[in-house]
Amino acid sequence: MQNKIHIGSSQVILNYNRAYPRNRESLLGSEPFKRFLRHVIETSKQNNAKLFDYVTMNGKFTIEEATDNFTTFLRILAIFRIDEVDSEYLNDRVSLLAFVNMVYDSWRSLQRFGYMYSEKTNDFGINTLVKRDSDLNDLILRTYRLFEEKIQERPNLVYRQVQAGTNACFSVHHVKDSFAKEYEKLSDIPVIDTVMLRTPMILHPKSSKRTGMFEETDHNPIDSFHYDPEDWFCFPMKVGKLLCFVYFNSKYMASAISLANLFELATFEESKEKPDLIVLYGNEDNKNQTVFYHDTKNNIWLGSISDHPRVEYFGYMKKMALTLHNLAMMHQGWLPIHGAFVKITLNDGRTKGIMLMGDSGAGKSESIEAMKVVGKDVIKDVEVIFDDMGTIHIEDGVPYGQGTEIGAFIRLDDLDPGTPYRDMDRSIFMAPENPNARMIVPASPYQDVITNHKIDLFAYANNYTDEYGLKELSVDEVKETCKMGKRMALGTTQEVGISTTYFANPFGPMQQQDVCEPLIDDVFQSLKDNGVFVGEIYTHLGFDKLNRQGLHEAATELLEFIRKD
Known part of the structure; x- marks a missing residue:
């Protein structure tokens, strides 16, 4: 892949093996820098006419000529003192500084990523990647400061160590042998083996909502997979205990690299194995589809998401992977749960496993967060097993919960106001x-997520009933409530108002209800046989989303249950 500046999608991807600026001269003299500068000048024509007139000398130069002239000027200014430089651009120092700032700000407004081949670099290690990326960050920052201080003719008084290079970088390798004949074409796509995120990382996708459903197809999407291997990467990851390969179009780099904060990245050795799940993200098939298929011959569940502006939302990538996981696990006799599951440890050493189930916006995670607040004096630790999707399976007659993700994808509006700031340094x-x-x-940690955890309480998160607190109900009542999957939709998807979804889970169970139905019966019978508390928790989010009193009362009663012997 060449160094690419995807201006249309506000994205830059740098191939460190093809071209890497080791010093200021190679940076300013590079073709990518000139292309970017040309873009800034073109953009200024619409956004800042004054600076466009300045850099083109009021139309004296064409955009192409202005690009060449200003590049040359910067290269000279980088070497000589400002009083040694003779240039028309120095006649207006105020506009010069404003234009340099605009170039720098335009660069930092892009989503910026770098990568290199681990197999093509001598003595490659994670320190190689980190150092190369950090050196680039330092080079760009020092270059900007050099120009800023020369134009001001004084040092800065305040320095901000911002992310001037990339938002994230990664290394890749090729897996030569195909895991199955039908998927040979995928072996051309490089596989990610190491990721470095510069957190907090702030991204600005065009879409912020998921629409439509994942539907089953009777044709393997690999047959209509259109791609250029120069523009595709593979992110290998673990979804629960399953191995999933996410092949993605590089225009969706921001979403794909964000997977590193949510799922366990597979090891170099695991990337050579046959995956259980495959996601094709940004398939250029012109179908505008989100479909899945079960390749029974190779026992692979495969999902395909067509290239379309709407799928820039991260939820498509995450939920397709979870849908495939849920389908695969149902066929192994495990019941997918759309909810949240935490292991609470009190100061006296007692522990309780709390599982809340419900569709998006029902108040699962919010109830857990509220419980942390009301129980801050008695709760020693909260271990998150899953925050969105997990499973219940039965071993020796006992129901156990496991998770799928090592992170959480959370709505900021649903959290206690201080929570995002508490965790922002890693987010x-x-x-x-x-x-x-x-x-x-x-x-x-991944190992905690895939370990069996005992369930002490199972409750449906009810955001649509004008009741408060936590109520124990019969297993049959809760089972029917769960199967109905009722909620007050809060705009997290395309739905609005009261809606129902089979088993509150449109990611697998709804698509294959005949497979899921007997699993529900078996699991709820096991919950009953093992004396697990089964009921509903009333979050009140469908009534007073801004007033969190309903959440507070639900969390208080949840804490009372946990403190009981």
Whole structure:
């Protein structure tokens, strides 16, 4: 892949093996820098006519000529003192500084990523990647400061160590042998093996909501997979215990690299194995589809998401992977749960496993967060097993819960106001300026997520009934409530108002209800046989989303249950 500046999608991807600026001269003299500068000048024609007139000398130069002239000027200014430089651009120092700032700000407004081949670099290690990326960050920052201080003719008094290079970088390698004949074409796509995120990472995707459904198809999407291997990467990851390969179009780099905060990155050795799940993200098939297929011959569940502006939202990538996981696990006898599951440890050493189930916006995670607040004096630790999707399976007659993700993808509006700031140093923020703004934050070690955890309480998160607190109900009542999957939709998807979804889970169970139905019966019978508390928790989010009194009362009663012997 060449160094690419995807201006249309506000994205830059740098191939460190093809071209890497080791000093200021190679940076300013590079073709990518000139192309970027030309873009800034073109943009200034619409956005800042004054600076456009300045850089073109009031139309004396064409955009192409202005690009060449200003590049040459910067290269000279980088070497000589400002009083040694003879240039028309120095006649207006105020506009010169404003234009340099605009170039720098335009660069930092892009989503910027770098990568290199681990197999093509001698003595490659994670320190190689980190150093190369950090050196680039330092070079760009020092170059900007050099020009700023020369034009001001004085040093700065305040320095901000911002992310001037990339938002994230990664290394890749090729897997030569195909895991199955039908998927040979995928072996041309490089596989990610190491990721470095510069957090907090703030991204601005065009879409902030998921629409439509994932539907089953009777044709393997690999047959209509259109791609250029120069523009595709593979992110290998673990979804629960399953191995999933996400092949993605590089125009969706921001979403794909964000997976590193949510799922466990597979090891170099695991990337050579046959995956259980495959996601094709940004398939250029002109179908505008989100479909899945079960390749029974190779026992692979495969999902395909067509290239389309709407799928820039991270939820498509995450939910397709979870849908494939849920389908695969149902066929192994495990029941997918759309909810939140935490292991609470009190100061006296007692522990309780709390599982809340419900569709998007029902108040699962919000109830857990509220419980942390009301129980801050008695709770020693909260171990997150899953925050969105997990499973219940039965071993020796006992129901156990496991998770799928090592992180959480959370709506900022649903959290206690201080929570995003508490965790922001490790987080990725998605469109924080828009409704349905989200953050992706690490939550638990992978080994804890895939370990069996005992369930002490199972409750359906009810946001549509004007009741308060926590109520124990019969297993049959709760089972029917769960199967109905009722909620007050709060705008996190395309739905509005009261809606119902089979088993509150449109990511697998709804698509294959005949497979899910007997699993529900078996699991709820096991919950009953093992004396698990089963009921409903009333979050009140469908009534008074801004007033969190309903959440407070629900959390208080939840804490009372946990403190009981």
